Amino acid sequence: MSDPADSTDGTASDGGTNATASDGGTDATTTETSAADAATGGQPESRDRSVGVREPAAARSDADPTDAEPGDEADEASDDAANGLTVRSVTTRRTNRWVGVAGLSFLTGGLGVATSTRPLLLAAVVGVVYLAYANVSSAPAPSLSVVRQVSDSMPEPGEDVTVTVTVTNTGDRSIPDLRLVEQVPEALSVVEGPARTATALRPGAAVTFSYSVTARRGEFDLDGLTVIVRNASGSEEREYDVATQPTTLTCVPPVDATEEVPLHALTSPYTGRVATDTTGSGVEFASVREYQHGDPLSRLDWNRYARDGSLATMEFREERMATVVLVVDLRPAAYVQSGEDGRNAVERSIDATHRLFNSLLDTGDRVGIAAFSEADIWLPPGAGPTHRAEARHLLATHPALSPTPPAERVYVRPALRLLVGRLPDDAQVVFCSPMVDTAAAYVARRLHVRGHPVTIVSPDPTRRDTVGRTLASVERSNRLSDLRASGLRVIDWADDESLYEALERARRRWSA
């Protein structure tokens, strides 16, 4: 969906922030300008809040911070709440680019005097005029409105989304040199066109630029814009870090289930699909025993009765429902990836969690989600469509589940204690972790010995192209072997294979 024509016609229905953008942005921005004047007149009620984001109040308060009246401030704050605009920081700096010209013109003048060359003296006059040009003006305080539109606010992962940004000069002064740099969230990669532009804007004029990003799983706010304003001579520059009203891109992966997930035999008392060693009613034949009074007639071995007249009851393996908690490793150490590009192990773990969740739910198990992360992520085991939707939303949009590593370290022991306290007694754990450090193995072991059988789904982030990487890879596979030896099930998921393949491979090994 990278068709640029999609975006250039700017249909309002396709999910821009500002629905009013297409129904007469210019009219609305005029109102905005008068609103800016009204702010000093103290009539905030009269303003039209229909459009976008405006900056004049904030920019003005920067120019004269001492002049701002208290009422003014409060007014701005409410305005910010309504329009979602804040100037996060302003830097004014002199570029000093004309200093050299000044020096040179005096040198030239001096040379003219020394050699009595009048034309050189005249050239020095030109230099002084340029000096005046550089010094008489300062960078204007802009008043702008920003409207941002996205071609699709609910894209599928991997889809290209075109973002169109329109910036209008709502002030009454021209801006001779305006440079706009869109602050694209780190996790989104720009695939087309720079997310930047530079132009000059007359009052009321607007500039539009667009760029495309590839959507990734998650919820992203497009709300940052760096505005750099210069005066005509470029001697002064103001840089504004502006937070506009956010345009949200929500990218939720489609419901996608892998085939059946092999589980440990720990189950709940409810009927489900995990075949247990307990005998009773079911489909898989287990044994035949002597008839006891009260056995159901349907389970009597009638063939045997026909043969010798003795009564026997057939036993089947009981199939029960499992309670599974999917635990995702979101510690900073888990954010590893093989090679320069590609998905990191956490992305793959979350993807695996998503698929496992759906398949387990499909097979009638009760599934919950937990994570080792700085934020508290806990979805108690449950079933049903609401639960599925809840999990889907959680996995797609929770900020702690973003593809970028967290800033703070995660303490494993308290997190583990919390998790163990929450796990139902009969719950088993599927732990999604790249297993690149001992802490992850520790977690898996602790859970296992506490009676929650652990299946590890481990996306393999290692490579064997250098000595160091080979060492890391060997360490990891040793760690996995140790875990296998302790009775944990390990699904080692290579970078170039699908989760289904990895599960299938693991299942063959376990059943053999």
Added chain:
Amino acid sequence: MTGYELVRRPSRQSVAIAGVAGSFAVAASVPGGPTATAIALAGVVVVLAGVWRGRHRIVDGGSLVAFGGVVVAALSGAGAMPVVFGSVAAVVAWDSATNSITLGEQVGRGADTGRVEALHALFSAAVGVLGGGLAFVLFRVGPTRQPVTTLFVLLLAAAVLVVALNR
């Protein structure tokens, strides 16, 4: 997943604008003889190379050489008109070149910056032409009896006034 790569250098248009301004400087140094022309030309070529590579130092050096060509022309007896407008052209070339380098750094080669760059060069040229005109009028109708040093001191005073007014 190949992303868009931001090239933090000026675009072709930037080179063209600086080239047009620079060619005026070269043309203005022609009356000063082949040496002056050659120096100015060399300077302008360096400026253009500096713009394409996005290097402030190279542009500064090249502009200095180009202006040196104009100065040599003046010393070898070129008239006031070519010297004044040659200087203006050298300054405009330098100004648009360095401006486009900052633009390149901030918004990159891929952005459409032609309009703002042309406008910047136009402003710069207009100021130069006005200033040059002023100088020229001074040259024609000014107090020719005054010693040259007096004029220089007046110039200095004007510069100081301009800076002081802005503080």
